[in-house]
Amino acid sequence: MTPYLAEFFGTMLLILLGEGSVAGALLKNSKSENDGWLTIVVAWGLAVTIAIYAVGSISGAHLNPAITLALCISGDFPVDQVAGYIIAQLAGAFTGAILVWLHYLPHWNKTDSAAKKLAVFCTAPAIRSTPANLLSEVIATLVLVLAILFIGANEFAAGLNPLIVGGLIISIGLSLGGTTGFAINPARDLAPRLVHALLPIPGKGPSDWGYSWIPVVGPIIGGVMGAWLFKALFGH
Template sequence: MSAFTAELIGTMFLILLGNGVVANVVLKSTKGNSSGWMVITTGWALSVFAGVVIAAPYSGAHLNPAVTLGLALVGKFAWDQVGWYILAQLLGAMLGALLVWLVYKPHFETTEDPLSQLAVFSTGPAIRHRLSNLFSEAVGTFVLIFVVFYFTNPELGEEKTPIGMGALGAIPVSFLVWAIGLSLGGTTGYAINPARDLGPRLVHTLLPIKNKCHSDWPYAWIPILGPFLGAAAAALLYLLLKA
């Protein structure tokens, strides 16, 4: 499997299971309806596990443009591969979101609240305050990237393992994402991943969903810029401490 394919498929599984747990909680007449934030954060942590297991041996399992950018900024990833990784992640996120819609299509049709439908695809703030929301996304991503820097050892076993979230296996990253969701995710829904928000939001815009509302594009720049800022800040601190 090529690195591009691994990032695409790994991100697809990440979104299929991650957005899938949101669908199970917020859509009408599902088995998991109204089961709450603990279920969502646990589901997202396990979705990271699945994505990392698939992609780690082939691409390092970035599954997130902010991870790719952060690793490139500290010299752990080649800049000429950044664009390809991000493209694969965006396409994988879109495909995963499409699959969630297909699986839960009857529930989308019976869910009259358009904002609940949108929540399956993209994040949104609990309190809309652009500067605070941007800061929340940046801090959550900062934690993710900074910790990833300290458990990305390129030499594992007899072969060189690609750098990324899967460099030490899926379990540590899953617990890290779970911790971020439980501790910092309550403000914006913790995108901490531009592809995770942008790809599914595009799919929401394109799909013929009954009762669909706008895709909240005026907010969409926050879960894109915030994670990139957080990744840059993590890279800067890592380089300062390493010097």
């Protein structure tokens, strides 16, 4: 498996398991309906952990354009592979979102809320405020990248890093995710939002493209800031 294929597969797995938990909690007549925020956040953390175990030894398991760009800025990833990684991540997220739609196929027609159907695929703010929403995504992704670089600077027992990163995702979700749903990953939000726009989901409503730039631009800004801050603090 090439690193690009690994990024595709890992991101697909991340979206399938992460957005699958959202679908289970929100769509009508699911056995896990109304499971709530804690279940979703923990599921995303476990999804990240499993995806890293799956492809980490092949591609480094970035699974996130913000991580790829941050590692490039920190000097830990070659510039000539950035575009290929990001394309693979977007394609993997797109495919993962389609699989979620297929997995819950009978439930879309049973669910009346267009907002819940959209929420399966992408994020939306709790209180719509462009400056505040953008700042939330910047801060959450800055914490993500800075913490990942901190983790990489330490030595852990073999095989432990994915669990620590999964715990980091849970921590960010519980502490900082209540404002925007903590996209912290442009591929995680943009590609599934496109899937929502394209698929024949009954009563789905609009895909909220007016908000869509925030979970793309915010994580990129936060990721770059996290990498720069790490270099400034530790000289790497």
